[in-house]
Amino acid sequence: MKHTDRTLDYIIDEMIDTVKNSKDEIFEIAEDSRKEYQTLEQELAVLKEDVAVVIDEGDALEKKVKLARKKLAEVSKNFKEYSEEKIREVYDQAHQLQTDLVVTRDKEKVLRDRRDExxxxxxxxxxxxxxxxxxxxxxxxVLNYLNEDFQEVSDLISDAYEKQEFGLKIIEAQEEERRRLSREMHDGPAQMLANIMLRSEIVDRTFKKGDVDSAVREMRNVRVMIRDSLYEVRRIIYDLRPMALDDLGLIPTIKKYIRTLEDQHPNIRFQYQSSDERLHSHYEVALFRLIQESIQNAIKHAEAKLILVELDISCDRVVATITDNGKGFEQSEKKDKSFGIIGMHERVDILGGDLDITSKQGAGTRVNITIPLEHDNNTAN
Known part of the structure; x- marks a missing residue:
C-alpha cells in the first residue's frame, strides 16, 4: 500500500509539473510577443514618419513634373524659337523629374505596405x-484545483488505506485478545479451580481419616484459593468492561481505574466538574476507553512522571484533557504503530466530537477530547 501511495504521489506530482511547465511556456511566449510588439511599434513609428516624408517629396515632385511638362509643351509648340541644346535640356529635366516621381511613389508604396503589414x-x-x-x-x-483536489484525493486514499490497515489491526487485536483471555483463564481461574478440586479431595480424605484439625486447615486454604480465583475472574471481567461503569457511572469508574494503577504509576491526578446526572452508556464507555487509552499511552510510551486527567461534563458537551510531562513525540513523524491514536480518532468521530493531540519531543503530551451531547438524549434512562 505504501508503494501505491508513492506511485500515486509520483503521478500527481508529474501531472502538476507538466501543467506548471505549460504555464511557464505560455508565459514565455507572451513575454516574447510583448517584446516583438514593442519592437514593431518602434518600427511603425519610424515608418509613419518616413511615409509622411516620402508623400511630401512625391507631392513636390508632382508639382515639378507638371511645370516641366508645361515647359516641354511650350518648347514643342515654339520649336524654332529654342536651340537644340535648350530643347534637350528641357526634355531631360522633364524625364528626370518623371523618373524621380515614379521612384518616390514606388518607395511610398513599399513603405505603406510595410506599415499596413x-x-x-x-x-x-x-x-x-x-x-x-x-x-x-x-x-x-486549474493548478490551484490540482494542488488542492489531488491533495484531497491523495489524503482520502491514504486515509482509506490507513483505515483498512486499522481494520486489519483490529482483527489482529481481537484475535490476540482472545488468545490472551484464553491464556489468562487457563493459567488463572482454570488452574485455581483445578487446585481447589484437588484440595477439596484432600479435605474429604483427611476428614474421613478423623483428622479434623488438618481438614479445617485445608478448608481455610481452599477458601483463600476460592477468594483469589474470584478476584482473578473479576479482574478479567473488569478488563473486558468495568462493571462499575454500569453500576456507578463514569467518574467513579475512572477513580477506581486510577486506583488500580497505583502500583504502576502513583502520580495520576484526577480533577472533574459534573452534575449528578448520568450520561448515556455509549458516551460513558467511549469516554472511559479514550481516557484509559490516553493514560496507558502516557505510562507505556511517554514514560511520564506526572499525569493529570481533567473532566468537565456540562449540559451540552464533555471535555476531557489528559496532560503528561513525558518525553513527547514529534507530530510530523507518523509512526507505523499509532493504531491506538487512530482508534481514538475513530471513537471521537463516531460521536461527532473533536480530538486534538499536542506534543513535542521532550515537552510532554496534551490530549484534548471534546464530545457534544444530544440535548434530548444525553442522560441515561
Whole structure:
C-alpha cells in the first residue's frame, strides 16, 4: 500500500509539473510577443514618419513634373524659337523629374505596405498576448484545483488505506485478545479451580481419616484459593468492561481505574466538574476507553512522571484533557504503530466530537477530547 501511495504521489506530482511547465511556456511566449510588439511599434513609428516624408517629396515632385511638362509643351509648340541644346535640356529635366516621381511613389508604396503589414501584425500579437494571459490565468486556476483536489484525493486514499490497515489491526487485536483471555483463564481461574478440586479431595480424605484439625486447615486454604480465583475472574471481567461503569457511572469508574494503577504509576491526578446526572452508556464507555487509552499511552510510551486527567461534563458537551510531562513525540513523524491514536480518532468521530493531540519531543503530551451531547438524549434512562 505504501508503494501505491508513492506511485500515486509520483503521478500527481508529474501531472502538476507538466501543467506548471505549460504555464511557464505560455508565459514565455507572451513575454516574447510583448517584446516583438514593442519592437514593431518602434518600427511603425519610424515608418509613419518616413511615409509622411516620402508623400511630401512625391507631392513636390508632382508639382515639378507638371511645370516641366508645361515647359516641354511650350518648347514643342515654339520649336524654332529654342536651340537644340535648350530643347534637350528641357526634355531631360522633364524625364528626370518623371523618373524621380515614379521612384518616390514606388518607395511610398513599399513603405505603406510595410506599415499596413506591421499594423496587422501588431493587432495579431495583441490578440495573442491577450489569449496567452487568459490561458495563464486559467492554468493558474486549474493548478490551484490540482494542488488542492489531488491533495484531497491523495489524503482520502491514504486515509482509506490507513483505515483498512486499522481494520486489519483490529482483527489482529481481537484475535490476540482472545488468545490472551484464553491464556489468562487457563493459567488463572482454570488452574485455581483445578487446585481447589484437588484440595477439596484432600479435605474429604483427611476428614474421613478423623483428622479434623488438618481438614479445617485445608478448608481455610481452599477458601483463600476460592477468594483469589474470584478476584482473578473479576479482574478479567473488569478488563473486558468495568462493571462499575454500569453500576456507578463514569467518574467513579475512572477513580477506581486510577486506583488500580497505583502500583504502576502513583502520580495520576484526577480533577472533574459534573452534575449528578448520568450520561448515556455509549458516551460513558467511549469516554472511559479514550481516557484509559490516553493514560496507558502516557505510562507505556511517554514514560511520564506526572499525569493529570481533567473532566468537565456540562449540559451540552464533555471535555476531557489528559496532560503528561513525558518525553513527547514529534507530530510530523507518523509512526507505523499509532493504531491506538487512530482508534481514538475513530471513537471521537463516531460521536461527532473533536480530538486534538499536542506534543513535542521532550515537552510532554496534551490530549484534548471534546464530545457534544444530544440535548434530548444525553442522560441515561
Amino acid at each position: 506591421i499594423e496587422l501584425r501588431l493587432k495579431s500579437i495583441e490578440q495573442m498576448v491577450e489569449r496567452a494571459e487568459g490561458l495563464v490565468g486559467k492554468i493558474s486556476i
